[in-house]
Amino acid sequence: MSQSFAKKTFKSVKGKAQKALHRSLDQHVKLAVTGLSGSGKTAFISALVKHLTSQANDNNLPFFDVMREHRHIATKIVPQEALNVPTFDYNRAISALLPSEGDPAWPASTERINTLRLAIKYQSNAGLRGHFSPQSTLYLDIIDYPGEWLLDLPMLAQSFEQWCEQQYPLLSQTPRDQSSAEFLQSIELLDLDAPVDENALADIARCYQTMLVGLKKDTKLAMLQPGRMLMPGDLQGAPLLLFFPISPEKISDDVVAGSNLAHLIKRFDAYVKEVVKPFYNEHFRHFDRQIVLVDVLSALNEGYETLAEQSRVINQLLSHFSYGDSGFFKRLFKPNIDKILFAANKSDHISAKHHKDLALLLDSLVKEQSNHLKFDGVKIETLAMSSIAATVSRQVVDKGQTLDCIYGKPLNEQQWLTYLPPQPPSRMLKKSEWPAHGFEFLSFAPMPSPDQQLKHIRLDHVMQYLLGDKLT
Ligand SMILES: Nc1nc2c(ncn2[C@@H]2O[C@H](COP(=O)(O)OP(=O)(O)OP(=O)(O)O)[C@@H](O)[C@H]2O)c(=O)[nH]1
Ligand SMILES: [Mg+2]
Known part of the structure; x- marks a missing residue:
């Protein structure tokens, strides 16, 4: 064997090893955005992209460590891996939410599957990754799909x-x-x-x-x-x-x-x-992290049966995902979901002091599955959030009493309204406990934003919980 051949071989092996090291250091996360139709998947994905690509700072996302520690360099949409799936139409969603003229509108209901890959470039702060490359990239893969299709999974x-x-x-x-x-x-x-x-x-x-x-x-x-x-x-x-x-x-x-x-x-x-x-098989396997979006307030509006059925369906759906802690190699080739976030979405429809009740209610709805999953070592968290806040809080003094109201433009109406939303129950009610007149939470149109910025409630908590440990 000639010396130059040996040198070349050594170089190529070293190159491959370096590439492999970088591949494993540049992490990939496949996020399962799970939710029934209308739960807010498309709005969540649009908001996630908007906040990471153009509102990424510690003021806007203070609970997201990579932002608070000023380690986020930049996030970009990059070409996706699956070439046979349409790309998530981010521009269309954002032009609806933040139009240059006219009233903002919610993105349309999703009619087909689509996908998106984000590359989050950040400064590593410690450990192996920080030692080898001070700048790392986390690739985040997300799919969006019509929520109705999710309902078919139990038929399998x-x-x-x-x-x-x-x-x-x-x-x-x-x-x-x-x-x-x-x-x-x-x-x-x-x-x-x-x-x-x-x-x-x-x-x-x-x-x-x-x-x-x-x-x-x-x-x-x-x-x-x-x-x-x-x-x-x-x-x-x-x-x-x-x-x-x-x-x-x-x-x-x-x-x-x-x-x-x-x-x-x-x-x-x-x-x-x-x-x-x-x-x-093509789209619902090998996830790393999962957010389950639940529109608890709309279900409460519909009544006991709808809320109970929603709880049953969510518990049933979860059994079709693969969970469990997986070691480094398993994670590289066949990952399992090791962290789930149950998000009571659209919390901007109620006053902030009742967010805790909403989270507790969702917690009681998913109790059955979350207990199994916790037992299997999966980390679980429940919170009330809003990907896109469509209201602002307003305190109103009425007959000497301070009321925590919200202000916004109810969906399909012309007048803006200051409104005192009801308090949601903090656990699943029995049918006999259901209030005689039911619940009535209003839905709101997205807020106009002259500075082209979206507002959120706890989206930074969501990012930290789902991605924070991958961005260290
Ligand atoms: N106030 C408020 N409303 C929201 C939010 N997210 C979604 N909505 C409302 O919920 C509706 C449905 O949201 P989508 O994001 O389209 O829901 P989806 O899960 O993608 O629904 P499908 O595409 O039908 O599966 C929107 O049109 C809004 O009216 C939010 O963060 N706050
Ligand atoms: Mg959708």
Whole structure:
């Protein structure tokens, strides 16, 4: 072996080792932004990017150590890894929230999956990383998707019969019973053993879809499946979407080949295999950290059933993510979620002195799963936050009493309002404890901002909890 060849080989090995070292020092975090439709995922991602890319300072984010210690150098959106997924349209979301002219508006509801990678460049303060490279980069990968699609994850573990056992009884309970009569009647008339009648199945599926869409709009119920009936994406009109739940008692063991029942089962199985599973496998695995956004206040507005169902669904959904502490090598190749943040979002809809109640209420809603997860070594925190504060606090003195009000422009109204929001309960109430007139929390339009800055509540706490230890 010649000397120059040996030298070259040594150089290349050294180069590779250095690259590998830098790769492991430049960390990657895949953040699962989890939440039902309308929980605020898109607003959260937009706010996160805005605060990190153009409002990154210790005044704005005082509880985020990397900001407080003046170690943040700059954050930028960089090309994502997945080339087959559209990029999160940050500019569109920001132009809605901070328009150069006209009234600000919330970003539109998400219709398809999209992704984004942020590179956070910072000064390392200590340890191995600080020793080798004083400047490090944390790559943060995030996906955004229609919340309705998340609802399908529990179907992964179900057969058509099990799905019917879960869905069918709900149809005759409050509040679904108000709108399920037509659908229930149409399945009564369907002969399940008769040879398949494609048109009849399509008509009933449309009736089921109309009911689901109405329920989503009027009740904000969480357990509405299949999710693609609410947000079909590319599947509008596809036969595998044309199924619906039937009475589980009518599902016999001897399914007649070619019958209506056989086709319903086939479509359910195809939906799970061709839609839910690939979505799950491609996008819902290998996360490092998770934020679960919950719109507790809207659920409270809807009533006991909606809040209870939301709690059930969130607990059920969490079982589809992989958790647990993982060592260095496992983390490099097949990470698990080791930290979860449960965020009671939109806390700007209530006065600051009730934020604690809201966080405690969410804590009681997710108690079942969080107990399991804590046992498995996962770190869990619950807080009340607001990605984009749409109100400001105002104290009003009325008959000698100081009231903690909020001031903002209620959604879809012209007048600005100073308003005293009700106090949320600090735990899940029993049905008998529910106030006779229910709860009424208002929703607000985003605030105009002449200086093109977004305001937040505790987004810096969120960043510190989810990313702080990765930015040391
Ligand atoms: N006041 C307030 N309202 C918020 C906040 N975040 C979201 N909202 C409201 O909640 C609505 C839904 O927020 P999105 O971010 O679109 O929710 P999403 O989870 O992305 O919903 P899908 O795309 O349908 O899954 C917005 O249109 C706002 O009305 C917030 O931080 N504060
Ligand atoms: Mg969205």
